[in-house]
Amino acid sequence: MRLKKQISVLSAAVAMCCGTVLAAETGAQPWLNARLGAGERADLAVREMTLDEKLKLVYGYLGNDMESKKFKRPEESHVQSAGFIYGLPRLGIPHLRETDAGLGIASQGGPQARAGTALPSGLNTAATWDLATAYAGGAMIGAEARAYGFNVLLAGGVNLMREPRNGRNFEYAGEDPLLAGKIVGAQIKGIQSNRVISTLKHFALNDQETGRTTLNVKIDDQSARMSDLLALQIANEEGKPGSVMCSYNRINGVYGCESDYLLNQVLKKDWGFKGWVMSDWGATHSTIPAANAGLDQQSGMPFDLADYFGPPLKEAVMNGWVPQTRLDDMARRILHAMFEHGVVDQPVGAPVSSIDLKDHAAISIKDAQDGMVLLKNSAKVLPLDKAVKRVAVIGGYADRGVMAGGGSSLVYPAGGNAAPELMPKIWPGPVMIYPSSPLKAIQARLPNAVVAYSDGADPAAAAKLARESDVVLVFATQWTGEGFDMPNLSLPDKQDALIAAVAEANAKTVVVLETGGPVTMPWLSKVSSVLEAWYPGSSGGEAIAGVLFGEVNPSGHLPATFPASESQLPRPALDGFPEVADKRFDVSYHEGAAVGYKWFDLKGLKPLFPFGHGLSYTDFALTDLSTSVKDGVLHASFSVKNVGKVAGKEVAQVYVAPVSARWEAPKRLVGFHKADAAPGAVVKAAIAVDPRLLAMYDSASKTWKVAKGDYKVILAADAAAAADGKAVSKVVHLEAAVYDVNGKPLKAGKR
Secondary structure, X not given: OHHHHHHHHHHHHHHHHHHHHHHHHOOOOHHHOOOOOHHHHHHHHHHHOOHHHHHHHOEEEEEOOEHHHOEOOOOOOXXXXXXXXXXXXXXXXXXXXXXXXXXXXXXXXXXXXXXXOOOOOHHHHHXXXXXXXXXXXXXXXXXXXXXXXOOEEOOOEOXXXXXXXXXXXXXXXXXXXXXXXHHHHHHHHHHHOOOOEEEEEEEOOOOOXXXXXXOEEEOXXXXXXXOHHHXXXXXXXXXXXXXXXXXXXXXXXXXXXXXXXXXXXXXHHHOOOOOEEEEOXXXXXXXXXXXXXXXXXXXXXXXXXXXXXXXXXXXXXXXXXXXXXXXXXXXXXXXXXXXXXOOOOOOOOOXXXXXXXXXXXXXXXXXXXXXXXXXXXXXXOOOOOOOOOEEEEEOOOOOOOEEOOEOOOOOEOOOOOOOOOOOOOXXXXXXXXXXXXXXXXXXXXXXXXXXXXXXXXXXXXXXXXXXXXXXXXXXXXXXXXXXXXXXXXXXXXXHHXXXXXXXXXXXXEEEEEEOOXXXXXXXXXXOOEEEEOOOOOOOHHHHHHHHHXXXXXXXXOOOOOEOOOHHHOOOOOOOOOOXXXXXXXXXXXXXXXOOOHHHHHHHOOOOOEOOOOOEOOOOEXXXXXXXXXXXXXXXXXXXXXXXXXXXXXXXXXXXXXXXXXXXXXXXXXXXXXXXXXXXXXXXXXXXXXXXXXXXXXXXXXXXXXXXXXEEXXXXXXXXXXXXXXXXXXXXXXXXXXXXXXXXXXXXXXXX
16 A cells, blocks of 8 residues: 555665664764653753753644634644644754644545544444454554654544443444443554554543533443443453543543543553543543643643643742653653653654545444444345345435534535535534445446336435335434534434335335444334444445345444434433533442443343344354353353355453352353354454452442352353344353452452
């Protein structure tokens, strides 16, 4: 791929050049010696820095003009970018140039948006259950970030789906801490393979957008450690991000960006995080409390009410209110990440004017197709027969393109917005339709058929077209985005009524959903097939068509439960909705660690579609489950056999349920494997279970404790099958064990 080759050549040239320079300057500037460890180099550099130089590193600017605050971006920043931090040329430390976000290279609003490749939504990538796919997507967007001259990518979103109406769910990775942590960790690792720093965000418990800057999450330490914090912990371990972004919300009365508990105790002390904590844009609320509580860098000024880490921080340090050692630590952490991830030794070059997006489109398409979830296919209408004569395509802007989510993560595509008239056109918009038309991709595959389109505005006309067709494809969209939540789980704009009318006219109706998360489906029994395509990225139309026609066998499995109604949720009414400016309110996470399928299991609720659900154009058998315990670690092995007639991929899921011990819920996901198998082929797989997934967290001792007893190990294709007794299972005995806060065995004397 041309871009990657260019980057590799550039990196090699920079490394050779820097190697010569380093050899000459090791004596005068020893922190530039790449043979030293990142920690030692950071220490050496901090010792050489003046007070003002340290203060430079901890203060970030917005990389875009903000007319409402009479702010002009720093000239050295990249136009319409997320952020900029001045480097220290005297010491060989480059500027930090930051770009949003986790789905590709986003631009702030304005006339000079840079074109990038948009990955499908984070939920789509999580639905692949494939770490290699997540890594490849991260590596691709990291390469584009580097090509455009950015060395920090504000990616790594892993807020659990406690609230399916959350407008930012599409950026994240679902409801389970193991799956979400592993997927996002792999993406972070891919991004940082380009010598670009990735963040991990939003730290922590930022699980709804309504009132996000004012709400107060109420949750106990044990529940947090076994749910949202566990997802972040796993992502941190897997991805090793250079930076963590703290969140807008308050947690037990304290803002996330001035929480000693979260930043100093959990992140830095317990997890041993050596990088730096940056604030979210507008999430800094103080100078002395924030700095002493562990915030290392104020981001995106002028978003905050004051320049807390500007002159006020200098005064606080000079007066001893913020210790000099604390400012040193703030600067050291930033430098540690820059040295560790190659930002200093292999600096980014000048931004390219454009990127050859064709090679990267293939990565986006594969991700999209591997994450699309076939929810229903009762009449086997899918895959579509290319001999079909009359096809109706209805709704969802399918004649023009595919939906994208809104807010800071929005990637602007080559070719522009296919529906520029849609509102809102300003934040959190614009509402973006990527110019990759499913209709055109379908027509290209059916040159001898009549493929007619209706926008669905007139349900009666759409129903008439459906009656005249052999098969109907209804595209339904739900626009979600940063800064707002959905009022309910229904499709907006009367699309449920449209689908019902079309299905009444033709039973061979396929619904393709382009949504930011779960939706209810009152018409489900009337349609033949449902494909959840999420937000499928900048080549989404082509990706969808490939799955509809069986060129790619759908293999996505849900990373989140689809409720039958809002009444099944821990909070049937969304707290704080509709939002009132500046209103403070509490959100009680009374469900504790029982998030998603765990809540449904605990309460005996039957969802519309369970966590882990996903159909295929072939059939699989999960067999040969075997378990063992070696050195206290639970191991499971099993076989996945393709018993159908076409090649496909299956996600084998392993759950554990305690027989006598009590957990927050009846069972937990403890492992998974995505198997790719030809017809008749058998794939053998094995997993080792993280002991934290078999334990309860004890806050008093900061340990994970496994209770002695019997545990049922269950091999299933979704969470419901694991609960109904039909799945393959084995009972294994575990001895009592204690593990430290990071899941490592404790010696007997330390228990």
